[in-house]
Amino acid sequence: MSEPAAAPLQLSSVQPAPPDAILGLTESFLADPRSDKMNLTVGVYKDDSGITPIMRAVKQAEQILIEGEKTKGYLPIDGMADYRNAVRDMVFDGKVPNERAAVVQAPGGTGALRVSAEFLADQFARPRVFLPTPTWANHGAIMNAAGLEAVSYRYLSADKTSLDLPGMLDDLSANARPGDVILLHACCHNPSGVDPDAQQWEQIAARITELKLFPLIDFAYQGFGDGLAEDSVGLHTMLRHVPECLVCSSFSKNFGLYSERTGAVVMMAADQAAASASVSQIKRLVRCNYSNPPRHGASIVATILGDEALRRTWKSELMEMRQRIHRLRESFVKGMQEVAPDRDYSFLLSQKGMFSFSGLSPMQVDQLRSEHGIYLVGSGRINVAGMAEDRIDWLCEKVAAVL
Template identity: 55%
Template sequence: VAADFLAKQTPQARVWCSTPTWPNHNSIFQSAGLETKAYPYLSDDRKSLDFAAMFELLEREGRAGDVLLLHACCHNPTGIDPTTEQWSELAELAGQRGMLPLIDFAYHGFGDGLDEDRRAIAEIAKHHAEFFVCSSYSKNFGLYSERVGALLAVCPDDTIAQRVASNIKLSVRSNYSNPPRHGGAIVAEILGDATLREQWLVELAQMRGRIHSVRTQFVEAMKQSGCPVDFSFLLGQRGMFSYSGLTPMQVDWLRSQKGIYIVGSGRINVAGITTSNMAALTSAIAEALRV
């Protein structure tokens, strides 16, 4: 919806996406007729954020009217997020360059908590009177098949907000016209009832805690396996996904020799690791690193 709206209102806008990003980001904006551009995100070893390279390129090449796509938390696919200070610098830079922030908020509550995970939005709001937030409830409400979400448009005043809302509705009407009711109704029911909301908060904290625990157990298991690589960098990542640092060759070896399937980039779905498959997985990865 955001892509359709932007394509109609600012067809000359370029949309800046991180490298890497969620694979569908580029195709969504390109299908709407917008040009996409890439900014660097990972360091050379693919284990940390290269904020200097990211900032330098956006400062040099970003221009007024461009759209800056950012992951609010739990960056997909790397799990690596900027610090609060870095978010502040990015927000200020985008403001100075006249770029419009578009925030993908797909994993709210899976990082450090509901309040902590929105710190990027809070920093952007300090520097921007206008920005978009694409908020998804597929994961944090367990409604993946319902595709529940919301496009939030922050505007400088009520008049502009009404105009934006009117044009967004036109984009919606010409796209899917009317969303299915059930997913949104479930979220509304949970958030509108104090008891259900508290139960949801507890369960969300349990899911978040499990993912954090799996990361810790994985790092310890790799250490115990005698692995030549220190995987402690995973502890600084957040959310369901992590970049393991495995090379395409090592990923291919795991697939052909051990029947373990990992995305070619080395991204691992941390939520898919369990106590029953942890030992086999870490042992196989340790062996792949020695090949």
């Protein structure tokens, strides 16, 4: 008996996917006709005018590139050599011998995570990946898309204002097996802003070493917490304890290169042979994905980090952005003390980077959006950098109105 004919492929059979939980809110915000609206959703730095600015150092580097650029030819599969060296030095800061370190340029931090996940799935029989609860909304989807099983471990305390270190260590000890991967946020945890301190990082690194887990470290916000060196404490602690790890670095935030998709997979291997072999396998995977990384953002980063004057300008601008975020936190806490004295928001002051949990329920978040044009993620996560300094009092009044 002959088999029935297969049905032809028809795009009309494709069902629409649900909108992205965060980017979909931005689309709604843009369509909102109200003039006094405020977007505190997507993780993008904005100034008081609501614009994501181009840094002065970036503009100066671009001028240099315009005058000196000679080709638009393809980069090598693993990216620009000057960029790779600059990234290695910035991330590892001499803590890893060059022969054990390797860098593969990637299209943004998201691209670095996907490349890393595919490499781990391809080379190590699809290990499980332990993700903190909560974590960036895209982490689980990236791991699943690469064929990896995502498993959760406790990270935040029940009140979502501090680290649950005992819970984290207990979950790993009870559930993780040698060879499993653990994803860690190096600094400025997204979505909570809650980071381990130096002593807690030592305990985390010791437990990971004891359990023989492989660290995959998301380093998207270097310089947005306390400073470039200070934000590296957790990563550098890990480097002292574990023999190998992967770091996914992004320059979207600290260089403002969101649309240039500038990131990297940064590797510490046990020895030079392991580093070389691993890079060759990552390049194989890249070749059948996007083939070659983009040039412009990497050229900007390499130019700035390779020029002492531009580097000073960039570090000064990064400090200004960091200080502004801290001022916004202080102003919001002070404003809430005045309009809602029975609610303590002082926990926001110890948190790092652009994000924090507001403590608002999904119903309160919906009320802020529908009645006042203030857009938050449903979990209550706020992008502090989306606030405007001259509108803090207005924001606090509206938040108090829904409490």
